[in-house]
Amino acid sequence: MSKIHAAITAVNGYVPDYVLTNKELETMVETNDEWIVSRTGIKERRILKGEGLATSDLAVPAVNGLLEKRGITAADIDLIIFCTSTPDMLFPATANILADKIGAKNAWGYDLQAACSGFLFGLTTGSQFIESGKHKKVLVVGADKMSSVVNYQDRNTCILFGDGCGAVLLEPNTEGNGIQDTILKTDGSGGQFLNIKGGGSLNPASHETVEAGLHYAYQEGKTVFKFAVTNMADVAHDIMVRNQLTADDIAWLVPHQANKRIIDATAERAGLPEEKVMVNIHKYGNTTSGTIPLCLWEWESQLKKGDNLILAAFGGGFTWGSVYLKWAY
Numbered sequence: 578m579s580k581i582h583a584a585i586t587a588v589n590g591y592v593p594d595y596v597l598t599n600k601e602l603e604t605m606v607e608t609n610d611e612w613i614v615s616r617t618g619i620k621e622r623r624i625l626k627g628e629g630l631a632t633s634d635l636a637v638p639a640v641n642g643l644l645e646k647r648g649i650t651a652a653d654i655d656l657i658i659f660c661t662s663t664p665d666m667l668f669p670a671t672a673n674i675l676a677d678k679i680g681a682k683n684a685w686g687y688d689l690q691a692a693c694s695g696f697l698f699g700l701t702t703g704s705q706f707i708e709s710g711k712h713k714k715v716l717v718v719g720a721d722k723m724s725s726v727v728n729y730q731d732r733n734t735c736i737l738f739g740d741g742c743g744a745v746l747l748e749p750n751t752e753g754n755g756i757q758d759t760i761l762k763t764d765g766s767g768g769q770f771l772n773i774k775g776g777g778s779l780n781p782a783s784h785e786t787v788e789a790g791l792h793y794a795y796q797e798g799k800t801v802f803k804f805a806v807t808n809m810a811d812v813a814h815d816i817m818v819r820n821q822l823t824a825d826d827i828a829w830l831v832p833h834q835a836n837k838r839i840i841d842a843t844a845e846r847a848g849l850p851e852e853k854v855m856v857n858i859h860k861y862g863n864t865t866s867g868t869i870p871l872c873l874w875e876w877e878s879q880l881k882k883g884d885n886l887i888l889a890a891f892g893g894g895f896t897w898g899s900v901y902l903k904w905a906y
Contacts, residue, residue, distance in 0.1 A: 582755030583704035583715070585903035587746040589643035590633055590874030592623040592861060597739070608734040613736045614859075616817050618837025622739025622862030624724045631665040632722045635867075637740035640679055640718065643744050651679040655712035657686030658703050660695030660719045660866040662893075663726055664688055667776075675718065683891030684716070692771070693833050693892030694761070695719060695866035696743070699764070699826060700888075701759045704852045715747040719866035726773055728793035739793070739862035743870020754883060754905035758782045760898055762817050769796040796893075805839050805891040810846035812890040812899040818845060822902055824848035826885050827874065829902075833890035834858035834868040843889055865892070880904045 598621045599610040613619055616716050625635060636659070644651060659672035672686030691698040694717035703715040715753075720742035729735045775791030785790065813830065817823070830849050832840045835857055844854045855872040864871060871887055873880075880886075884904040891897040 580752065580753035581708050581710065582757070583707035584750035584755030585642050585745045585873070585902070586748045586905060587647040588743070588870060588873045588877055589639050589646060590741065590743040590867075590871045591637070591639035591642070595624045595626045596621050596721050597624045601709055602736055603731050604694060604865040606735060608700045608732045615735060618827050618840075619736065619862045620859045623741055625722050627741040632661055632663050632720050633665050633671050635673050635722060635740060636671075636718050636720045636744065637678050638744040639720070639744045640675065640716065642831050643746060644851070647746055649714070653684055654681045654714050654716050656682040656690055656703070656706055656715045657681060657684050658699040658715065658717045659686060660689045660691070660699040660717065661721055662690060662695065662865055663721045663723060669674050669697045669863070672864040688755075691892060691896040692894050693835060693863070693865045694866070694867045694890040694898050696893065696895035697888060697890050697898045698751070698761060698896070700745070700756065700900055701761060701898075702749075702793060704756045707747050713748060716744060717747060718742065718744045718863045719868075719870045721865040721867055723794070723863070723865060725796045726792065728790060729789060731793065733795055733798055734794055737863050738774070739864050741815060741861055741864035741867040741871055743867050743874050744874065745870055751906050752905070754903040756902045757818055758816055760812050760819075762808070762812065762872040764895045768893070770800045771893030772897070794797070802836065802839070804895055805835060805840045808897045809839060809891040811831065811845040811890050812888055813843050814846045816899040816901050822901070827853060827887055828881070828884035830833055830854045831872050831886055831888045833892070834861065834872070835863045835891065839891070847887065859880050868880065882906055
């Protein structure tokens with residue numbers, strides 16, 4: 578009997594209409610376009626504007642488009658894994674809110690929180706349900722409304738983040754395509770350098786936590802950059818070595834879009850030329866859990882069945898990892 582792999586059979590994305598440019602940021606904080614582009618590679622990012630709109634509202638159009646592409650209905654989905662750092666609420670899970678909004682009556686689901694590595698953690702988790710034979714259709718969503726936790730008076734963080742969603746469908750594959758290998762890692766000691774301190778059980782919301790700015794994303798840039806450059810590059814290299822892959826074997830590197838310099842370092846460590854690296858950070862900034870599936874969505878037309886892809890990410894907490902997959906369609 579052929580081994581069952583979990584394969585991506587459909588991908589779709591959604592970004593809001595509102596474009597926040599570096600020029601507009603110049604009117605909000607002391608910064609400029611040249612400084613932002615030279616340090617991050619970001620020129621603009623998308624922001625979800627409108628009363629009462631949350632992360633699930635980014636996911637609805639992305640997922641509905643995915644279902645249409647695949648020619649199935651929401652009722653066909655078995656499980657929803659919603660990877661996010663900005664859930665609509667602490668509970669219920671945004672996965673459940675999404676299921677209700679799209680009519681996924683037969684799916685159970687939960688949220689997965691691993692910061693910018695969330696999508697890779699979700700992809701790996703979802704693949705287990707497919708490989709075990711437990712489920713046939715697993716929806717993995719990576720979405721964040723980072724504008725809801727960014728302090729637009731902090732020039733170190735407000736230049737980095739945008740809002741967006743990418744989603745993939747995992748289904749069984751017996752042709753040898755799909756997820757081949759994963760390496761996932763965490764180091765909780767890094768939590769002090771990249772976090773949101775307020776709103777949890779440690780610092781429940783109060784006048785004091787709001788006044789202290791504890792509900793905004795905090796980042797100690799230099800430390801995070803140093804860790805990310807090393808670990809994201811190393812894990813992409815390690816998964817290639819473990820699977821005896823050379824740069825010639827790889828069709829695409831799909832890196833988390835946090836910083837152009839981190840992307841370049843990862844590509845260099847993997848020995849991959851620029852033309853084999855998916856980069857859209859200049860358009861969308863860092864959409865955290867959304868970056869990798871948004872890349873897959875944008876490059877979908879260039880992907881060929883059997884292509885070897887290396888996915889790599891690094892996130893707050895610290896979390897990092899890499900996934901090696903063969904494209905299935």
